[in-house]
Amino acid sequence: MFQVRFHGRGGQGVVTAAELLSIAAFEQGRHAQAFPTFGSERAGAPVTSFCRIDDHQIRVREPVSEPDALIIQDPTLLHQVDVFSGLAEDGYVLLNSSQSFEELGLETLIAGLRPGRYMTIPATEIAREQIGRPLPNAVLVGGFAALSGAVSIEAVAKAIHEKFSGSIAEKNVRGARAAHELVAGALAEAAHA
Amino acid sequence: MLRQEEGSRAVAESVALCRPKVISAYPISPQTHIVEHLSDLVRTTDLSPCEYLMVESEFAAMSAAIGASAAGARTYTATASQGLLYMAEALYNASGLGLPIVMTIANRAIGAPINIWNDHSDSMSQRDSGWIQLYAESNQEALDMHIQAFRIAERLSLPVMVCMDGFILTHAYDEVDIPDQKAVDDFLPPFEPRQVLDPAEPVTIGAMVGPEAFFEVKYLAHAKQMQALDVIPEVAQRFAIDFGRPSGGLLREYRTEGAETIIVALGSVLGSIEDVIDEMRQAGIQVGALGIKSFRPFPLEEVREALTGASRVVVLEKALAVGRGGIVSTDVHEALHGTHIRCNTVIAGLGGRSITRDSLHGLLERAGRDELEPLSFLDLKTELVEHELERAHRGTPSGPHEQNILNEIGVVAARPH
Amino acid sequence: MPYQEIKLYQAGTFVAGNRLLDPDQRSVQARMERSNTLTSGHRACQGCGEALGARYVLDAAMRAADGELIATNATGCLEVFSTPYPESSWQLAWIHSLFGNAPAVATGVAAALKARGRDDVRVIGQGGDGGTLDIGFACLSGMFERNDDVLFVCYDNEAYMNTGVQRSGATPPAARTANTKPVGGTAGNEFGKGKNAPLIAMAHEIPYVATATVAELRDLEAKVERAMEMRGARYIHVFVPCPLGWGSASRDTIRIARLVKETGIFPVFEAEDGQVTSVSKIRRRVPVEEYLKLQRRYAHLFGDPPQTEVIARIQERADRNIRNFGLLAGADEGGDLPGSAADVAGDTPGQDDPSRTAEQETNLMRLMASSPHGPQ
Numbered sequence: 001m002f003q004v005r006f007h008g009r010g011g012q013g014v015v016t017a018a019e020l021l022s023i024a025a026f027e028q029g030r031h032a033q034a035f036p037t038f039g040s041e042r043a044g045a046p047v048t049s050f051c052r053i054d055d056h057q058i059r060v061r062e063p064v065s066e067p068d069a070l071i072i073q074d075p076t077l078l079h080q081v082d083v084f085s086g087l088a089e090d091g092y093v094l095l096n097s098s099q100s101f102e103e104l105g106l107e108t109l110i111a112g113l114r115p116g117r118y119m120t121i122p123a124t125e126i127a128r129e130q131i132g133r134p135l136p137n138a139v140l141v142g143g144f145a146a147l148s149g150a151v152s153i154e155a156v157a158k159a160i161h162e163k164f165s166g167s168i169a170e171k172n173v174r175g176a177r178a179a180h181e182l183v184a185g186a187l188a189e190a191a192h193a
Numbered sequence: 194m195l196r197q198e199e200g201s202r203a204v205a206e207s208v209a210l211c212r213p214k215v216i217s218a219y220p221i222s223p224q225t226h227i228v229e230h231l232s233d234l235v236r237t238t239d240l241s242p243c244e245y246l247m248v249e250s251e252f253a254a255m256s257a258a259i260g261a262s263a264a265g266a267r268t269y270t271a272t273a274s275q276g277l278l279y280m281a282e283a284l285y286n287a288s289g290l291g292l293p294i295v296m297t298i299a300n301r302a303i304g305a306p307i308n309i310w311n312d313h314s315d316s317m318s319q320r321d322s323g324w325i326q327l328y329a330e331s332n333q334e335a336l337d338m339h340i341q342a343f344r345i346a347e348r349l350s351l352p353v354m355v356c357m358d359g360f361i362l363t364h365a366y367d368e369v370d371i372p373d374q375k376a377v378d379d380f381l382p383p384f385e386p387r388q389v390l391d392p393a394e395p396v397t398i399g400a401m402v403g404p405e406a407f408f409e410v411k412y413l414a415h416a417k418q419m420q421a422l423d424v425i426p427e428v429a430q431r432f433a434i435d436f437g438r439p440s441g442g443l444l445r446e447y448r449t450e451g452a453e454t455i456i457v458a459l460g461s462v463l464g465s466i467e468d469v470i471d472e473m474r475q476a477g478i479q480v481g482a483l484g485i486k487s488f489r490p491f492p493l494e495e496v497r498e499a500l501t502g503a504s505r506v507v508v509l510e511k512a513l514a515v516g517r518g519g520i521v522s523t524d525v526h527e528a529l530h531g532t533h534i535r536c537n538t539v540i541a542g543l544g545g546r547s548i549t550r551d552s553l554h555g556l557l558e559r560a561g562r563d564e565l566e567p568l569s570f571l572d573l574k575t576e577l578v579e580h581e582l583e584r585a586h587r588g589t590p591s592g593p594h595e596q597n598i599l600n601e602i603g604v605v606a607a608r609p610h
Numbered sequence: 611m612p613y614q615e616i617k618l619y620q621a622g623t624f625v626a627g628n629r630l631l632d633p634d635q636r637s638v639q640a641r642m643e644r645s646n647t648l649t650s651g652h653r654a655c656q657g658c659g660e661a662l663g664a665r666y667v668l669d670a671a672m673r674a675a676d677g678e679l680i681a682t683n684a685t686g687c688l689e690v691f692s693t694p695y696p697e698s699s700w701q702l703a704w705i706h707s708l709f710g711n712a713p714a715v716a717t718g719v720a721a722a723l724k725a726r727g728r729d730d731v732r733v734i735g736q737g738g739d740g741g742t743l744d745i746g747f748a749c750l751s752g753m754f755e756r757n758d759d760v761l762f763v764c765y766d767n768e769a770y771m772n773t774g775v776q777r778s779g780a781t782p783p784a785a786r787t788a789n790t791k792p793v794g795g796t797a798g799n800e801f802g803k804g805k806n807a808p809l810i811a812m813a814h815e816i817p818y819v820a821t822a823t824v825a826e827l828r829d830l831e832a833k834v835e836r837a838m839e840m841r842g843a844r845y846i847h848v849f850v851p852c853p854l855g856w857g858s859a860s861r862d863t864i865r866i867a868r869l870v871k872e873t874g875i876f877p878v879f880e881a882e883d884g885q886v887t888s889v890s891k892i893r894r895r896v897p898v899e900e901y902l903k904l905q906r907r908y909a910h911l912f913g914d915p916p917q918t919e920v921i922a923r924i925q926e927r928a929d930r931n932i933r934n935f936g937l938l939a940g941a942d943e944g945g946d947l948p949g950s951a952a953d954v955a956g957d958t959p960g961q962d963d964p965s966r967t968a969e970q971e972t973n974l975m976r977l978m979a980s981s982p983h984g985p986q
Contacts, residue, residue, distance in 0.1 A: 018366075025197075032366070032368070033366065033367055038309065060468050061362075061365075061464045061465050062549045214725035215722050217718065217721075244724050246717060247756070250748055250752075252748075252749070256707060256708065256711035256749065259707050260718025260719040263715075264722035264726075266722030266726060268718070283711065286708055390680045392680065392702065392731055394703075395704070396703060397705075398704065399706030400693035400694075400696075401689075401690060401694065406695060
């Protein structure tokens with residue numbers, strides 16, 4: 001079972017991000033479960049959502065306390081919430097920021113992680129460019145597809161078309177693909193370095 | 194058709210497939226997505242003919258449902274927690290009048306203190322209301338149960354509530370198989386009311402009944418619910434044949450053959466329990482689980498049969514009878530009457546506290562070593578409560594418990610002087 | 611002998627009874643083929659105003675609906691005395707659910723009929739003042755707000771009668787009830803409490819609101835007929851004396867109902883979409899004492915010494931109604947409605963204002979329309 005935990009703030013589409021990932025996994029013939037934790041319904045409040053992917057039916061019903069991957073939509077949470085709690089040693093981390101982990105002063109947090117498994121991408125900026133709004137959720141799922149290989153970008157695109165419609169779907173797919181390219185490119189570079 | 198869908202939406206789709214003619218809806222977390230989606234389906238005429246009433250309270254929701262059902266329409270509503278309590282008077286009225294209304298309960302804790310997260314206190318509080326109560330383990334089962342519920346309700350002329358864990362199921366995206374309209378139409382013929390408000394054949398419904406007849410009328414309501422013990426499995430069997438998967442029924446045994454310890458539970462926690470059972474069985478520990486699907490009527494015989502052979506039973510409950518302890522366990526105890534099987538009650542998950550596989554594992558191990566108290570509380574922060582009890586005992590002017598505990602765990606920064 | 615014109619008000623003609631009226635204009639109760647919806651054998655008290663009102667209302671509604679009528683009924687005297695199990699006085703499809711939900715049950719019935727393609731069948735909901743104004747108020751307001759296709763009739767005997775005469779939101783000032791006794795220096799029910807259900811109904815801007823009494827039964831029938839011509843939410847508020855609860859003689863029921871109108875205490879009017887459309891004028895104005903004296907619930911006002919200030923306050927309220935609704939026959943005396951600035955200031959309204967018509971826009975409605983929370 002592959003367990004992903006999303007961190008963000010209310011209004012950033014954290015819940016939708018987990019749902020998109022689960023639909024993408026379903027599109028690829030796998031079993032998936034996605035759900036949020038709930039706090040006050042208020043923009044700006046920390047929100048956590050989860051997605052589990054497996055080849056068997058998923059029966060468990062509890063929050064993900066030992067994630068295989070983290071997707072952090074809002075870097076300001078790092079000072080407020082213990083987002084790294086329970087992360088597996090060979091876990092993946094995708095952080096939405098135009099700065100690197102070092103520039104953000106997070107070297108210690110990523111110290112134990114495997115190279116090639118953690119990355120920052122400017123998802124909000126990509127979203128602004130491609131979608132016209134600072135909603136980084138679909139973009140991050142696209143980037144995550146490249147980082148982890150848990151789902152394919154085509155499945156992500158399909159999921160986006162299922163959740164959204166018309167030009168909104170088109171734009172979000174563009175954003176997801178852009179992030180996917182960016183991450184894939186960065187991984188390839190690092191591999192050749 | 195197989196889809197990755199949100200539990201609430203899947204339930205809304207399955208309710209729509211049952212072709213209700215009247216839906217009354219008052220929003221309450223965590224049921225909102227169900228009634229919102231049904232509203233869309235009515236507006237786009239995907240569900241038609243159907244009147245969707247945006248009522249002013251849950252009391253009005255059930256009251257309108259009573260009127261609609263009495264006037265011969267297949268009727269549906271949904272609620273949770275405070276809303277269920279607000280319609281409590283009407284619940285008894287609906288069952289007393291024998292109206293086959295189907296209602297979803299998105300199980301949620303009852304305040305005070307106000308809490309929007311999942312536990313079973315709401316539906317448990319109405320267990321004597323005369324409604325049939327079914328508890329779904331998964332979103333698939335939830336959507337299946339609604340289809341079965343209409344058939345059960347209309348067959349018996351009794352209302353049915355389908356309980357599904359709020360947020361845990363309602364707001365989870367899962368893979369579900371949503372049946373097609375024809376299959377549901379074949380399974381669920383049009384509603385033929387036993388008694389109906391019809392100017393062509395006028396009847397008086399809801400007369401006052403005095404001491405000379407009330408007892409008999411009430412007994413008959415009980416007898417009718419007992420008939421459900423036969424109807425529910427019949428309908429589940431029919432469903433399994435028509436739709437190709439087991440769903441609903443009175444209860445479900447999971448690896449109980451040869452089990453020394455059996456854990457009894459209702460609702461979504463059974464999913465986590467089954468994972469733990471598999472793990473422990475792998476390690477050679479003889480454990481099993483019994484999921485109760487029909488809580489009212491309570492299947493005493495079937496529960497007894499399922500638990501015979503075990504040395505001990507643990508009843509895991511998501512509700513607390515304040516001043517007493519367990520609720521489901523009281524019924525399980527009666528089922529075990531005359532056997533020598535030990536039965537322990539474990540209260541867990543109140544107000545949405547997660548029940549983890551780790552905790553369940555530990556619990557079952559302690560049970561196996563017979564270390565469980567007759568009544569215990571899983572993952573209760575005992576130091577916190579002891580501290581608070583001590584503070585109250587000392588006579589310190591302490592204010593409300595919630596305030597103090599929130600101060601202790603640091604959620605609230607301000608401290609009393 | 612000199613010929614004297616005698617106009618008889620019930621028929622609106624110069625003849626006694628209505629047998630020389632056009633058949634269409636005759637009272638429903640005068641017809642052999644009336645539905646007799648609330649038939650004999652019920653257990654109401656002698657002189658019960660509610661039983662009288664309900665009989666007239668239901669038969670008129672049944673006639674208007676061609677017999678295609680379903681009734682919902684709140685808990686209360688009417689429900690209790692009409693359905694002593696295993697008997698029932700009702701000769702129509704009828705359901706009693708709870709005390710506070712008769713309007714909501716009616717909403718549900720109407721929805722079912724619509725969904726089943728049977729909106730030729732009409733729905734009437736009924737209840738007393740307790741069930742309508744107090745415990746059923748949220749459901750009533752919801753039904754109004756949604757404009758559900760229901761005619762709701764409130765039989766107002768101004769207290770919770772079936773449970774032993776306790777005070778309701780309709781109990782008038784100074785009235786004695788079981789929990790507003792004139793003891794300890796009090797004079798019965800306090801002034802400044804209570805709610806005006808017809809005005810509140812009007813504030814919802816529903817298609818039809820009317821008040822009526824059991825003294826003018828043809829008028830009551832006509833209002834039911836008028837209401838049944840329309841669709842959507844409609845409300846009729848009927849003043850029904852209760853001999854037992856009010857301590858009045860059972861033979862005085864109709865007389866008391868006539869007096870409550872003639873004093874101005876109970877304005878009789880019709881309104882559509884939130885505007886008063888017609889007012890039933892007072893024919894011979896009487897001081898409130900004539901009305902109060904017939905009821906032992908006001909007996910404490912006439913003790914030794916009499917409570918003249920209290921009576922005067924009751925008179926003031928009646929006077930205000932007369933001004934505000936233009937209740938006096940002859941003069942087109944317009945006036946400010948309760949709650950308007952001029953009314954509160956106690957200004958004397960303009961006399962014989964030629965620009966005022968019978969159809970007056972109410973100040974209250976104007977006030978509401980201009981407020982941020984008023985109708986959009």
